Amino acid sequence: MPSGRVHNLINIAAYSVLAAGALILSRQDLLTITPAQALNFTLAFAAGTFLLSPDLDLAEGRVDSKRHWGILGVLWVPYGRMFRHRGLSHTWVLGPLTRLAYLAVLITLIVGLLRTAVPTLTLPDIPQPISLKFAVPIMLGYYLSQWLHLIADGVRPDHGLRHTARKLRRMPGRRRPRARSRSH
Numbered sequence: 177m178p179s180g181r182v183h184n185l186i187n188i189a190a191y192s193v194l195a196a197g198a199l200i201l202s203r204q205d206l207l208t209i210t211p212a213q214a215l216n217f218t219l220a221f222a223a224g225t226f227l228l229s230p231d232l233d234l235a236e237g238r239v240d241s242k243r244h245w246g247i248l249g250v251l252w253v254p255y256g257r258m259f260r261h262r263g264l265s266h267t268w269v270l271g272p273l274t275r276l277a278y279l280a281v282l283i284t285l286i287v288g289l290l291r292t293a294v295p296t297l298t299l300p301d302i303p304q305p306i307s308l309k310f311a312v313p314i315m316l317g318y319y320l321s322q323w324l325h326l327i328a329d330g331v332r333p334d335h336g337l338r339h340t341a342r343k344l345r346r347m348p349g350r351r352r353p354r355a356r357s358r359s360h
């Protein structure tokens with residue numbers, strides 16, 4: 177399994193190839209990307225690569241993506257405790273969502289605490305409703321960064337299904353007796 181540094185290098189290389197391709201295609205009018213869409217994609221890709229990597233499931237220990245959060249890295253320790261390494265966190269569809277959901281909970285808690293501590297504080301509101309044109313490049317950038325990590329880890333897209341199937345097989349009542357060797 178590649179180290180955090182290797183994962184970062186793979187993602188940076190893939191991003192460079194993709195950016196060059198997008199630039200060539202848009203020069204030839206084969207693709208239209210607005211500067212805002214390119215920026216959203218890039219920021220989401222970078223966040224997915226450096227801050228929200230699937231390896232945060234190791235955040236109870238030392239891991240690259242936790243280090244990038246600085247002192248805030250400690251906030252990811254519960255995530256590392258909750259998720260087994262290369263389990264649900266390393267699935268293609270739900271895995272990336274677990275980190276977004278965890279981040280949403282963290283932000284809600286922090287904003288709640290700030291509002292209680294400083295009632296006069298005004299925080300910027302998220303413009304509603306969020307348009308698809310705004311959200312799609314963000315999700316694309318984020319998911320692509322995650323999938324590159326999973327490909328580099330050798331995790332297949334059906335990892336989640338196999339994981340669930342294995343769990344179901346292990347359910348009580350369906351357990352096969354395990355051979356035990358006792359030595360006295």
Ligand SMILES: [Zn+2]
Pocket residue numbers: 230231266325329
């Ligand atoms: Zn990994």
